[in-house]
Amino acid sequence: MSTTTYHRLVEILAxxxxxxxxxxxxxxxFAGLDVDSLTMVEISIRIExxxxxxxxxxxxxxxxxxxxxxxxxxxxxAR
Amino acid sequence: xxxxxxxxxxxxxxxxxxxxxxxxxxxxxxAERLDTDDAWIRTRTGIRRRHVVEPGQAxxxxxxxxxxxxxxxxxxxxxxxxxxxxxxxxxPCPATAPTVAARLGLAGAAAFDVGAVCTGFVxxxxxxVGLITSSVAERVLLIxxxxxxxxxxxxxxxxxxxxxxxxxxxxxxxxxxREPGAVGRFDLGSDGAHEDLITVAAGGSRQRSAGGEVRLxxxxxxxxxxxVYRHAVTRMAESARATLRRAGWTIDDVDHFVPHQANLRIxxxxxxxxxxxxxxxxxxVDCVGNTGAASIPLALADAAARQAIRPGDRLLLTAFxxxxxxxSCLLAWPELPVPAHPYDRGEEPTP
Numbered sequence: 001m002s003t004t005t006y007h008r009l010v011e012i013l014a015x016x017x018x019x020x021x022x023x024x025x026x027x028x029x030f031a032g033l034d035v036d037s038l039t040m041v042e043i044s045i046r047i048e049x050x051x052x053x054x055x056x057x058x059x060x061x062x063x064x065x066x067x068x069x070x071x072x073x074x075x076x077x078a079r
Numbered sequence: 080x081x082x083x084x085x086x087x088x089x090x091x092x093x094x095x096x097x098x099x100x101x102x103x104x105x106x107x108x109x110a111e112r113l114d115t116d117d118a119w120i121r122t123r124t125g126i127r128r129r130h131v132v133e134p135g136q137a138x139x140x141x142x143x144x145x146x147x148x149x150x151x152x153x154x155x156x157x158x159x160x161x162x163x164x165x166x167x168x169x170x171p172c173p174a175t176a177p178t179v180a181a182r183l184g185l186a187g188a189a190a191f192d193v194g195a196v197c198t199g200f201v202x203x204x205x206x207x208v209g210l211i212t213s214s215v216a217e218r219v220l221l222i223x224x225x226x227x228x229x230x231x232x233x234x235x236x237x238x239x240x241x242x243x244x245x246x247x248x249x250x251x252x253x254x255x256x257r258e259p260g261a262v263g264r265f266d267l268g269s270d271g272a273h274e275d276l277i278t279v280a281a282g283g284s285r286q287r288s289a290g291g292e293v294r295l296x297x298x299x300x301x302x303x304x305x306x307v308y309r310h311a312v313t314r315m316a317e318s319a320r321a322t323l324r325r326a327g328w329t330i331d332d333v334d335h336f337v338p339h340q341a342n343l344r345i346x347x348x349x350x351x352x353x354x355x356x357x358x359x360x361x362x363x364v365d366c367v368g369n370t371g372a373a374s375i376p377l378a379l380a381d382a383a384a385r386q387a388i389r390p391g392d393r394l395l396l397t398a399f400x401x402x403x404x405x406x407s408c409l410l411a412w413p414e415l416p417v418p419a420h421p422y423d424r425g426e427e428p429t430p
Contacts, residue, residue: 015351036123037304037305038123038304038305038308038344040305041305041308041309042308042312042344042348044309045309045312045313045348049352057305057309
């Protein structure tokens with residue numbers, strides 16, 4: 001996982017979700033952060049808009065950690 | 080051409096009004112029958128309350144009330160055409176506009192409905208502009224009116240929390256393109272490949288010709304929320320950009336962005352995508368929910384009544400709806416008397 005991608009992901013999430021910043025860790029899952037399905041769609045839209053990488057919301061499963069999500073974005077970018 | 084030349088023919092906004100039925104449904108009231116609560120609804124939709132019709136009240140009743148107020152606001156007694164845009168007509172046949180026209184004392188005027196679901200008002204506006212600039216009509220009354228409470232299953236949590244009933248109306252007159260109030264550039268589009276994303280499956284020729292039993296759920300409004308969200312955000316931003324491009328405007332030229340009031344999160348996402356500060360986004364979804372084709376004129380009437388929109392302000396209207404359909408247009412706000420408040424905002428006391 002690139003730390004740049006991870007930090008960009010946390011920036012996106014912080015704009016959309018009002019959980020305290022210290023809960024955004026590489027080990028935190030979307031489900032653990034109580035991110036609902038519409039927010040998942042919004043995250044997917046903003047990953048595409050801000051990072052130029054298409055990750056469909058169906059790939060953003062609730063059990064994914066933020067670290068794994070950043071790795072998924074990097075893998076998608078490398079394709 | 081000298082700069083004081085009047086410009087080509089155009090349709091000019093000269094009156095507007097909104098109207099909602101008096102019955103208010105709060106989030107707490109919905110929580111009595113649905114597995115939800117006030118905080119959940121506010122966080123996910125930005126909606127605090129919505130208005131719904133009483134038993135027996137129909138879309139035309141709302142349309143007539145808003146139309147009467149808009150005509151009074153414009154100070155006109157007659158128009159040449161009445162357009163009603165709605166997804167919830169009084170009956171499948173005939174159109175709702177003729178009865179609305181007759182009840183407003185406008186019998187004899189051209190009257191017809193425009194159907195583009197939640198994009199209806201922008202499509203209706205383009206239609207009204209066409210009637211006026213082609214000299215078919217000098218004045219047009221355009222009404223967006225919907226009673227989604229009549230098609231949404233009251234036990235459907237996803238949709239029952241979002242939709243409300245209401246109507247908004249504008250009066251347009253023949254004028255010229257450089258006048259304040261002239262309706263400017265448009266962008267309209269559709270993609271019918273996605274007709275199933277927002278639908279009432281039963282009641283039309285497809286189901287009737289097939290015969291057989293109609294499932295109750297097919298009589299109700301259905302929406303595939305996550306897919307609709309993605310399309311709404313993307314299409315609204317694209318349509319807004321296309322319209323600005325056609326007019327040679329940038330986003331900095333927009334004083335107020337007036338989107339279809341679908342859900343506060345969609346509005347903020349589109350505003351962020353356009354690089355528009357959220358405070359320039361006109362929003363009243365908190366007070367009335369998503370009122371379908373009524374949402375843009377209701378939001379305009381509310382903002383004008385609060386004097387949040389001033390003469391000379393430049394507006395970008397953008398909508399998205401079932402079909403799929405989408406559309407945008409530009410408008411410079413004219414000198415108009417301050418209209419009446421379309422509803423009590425139900426402000427909560429500050430702590």
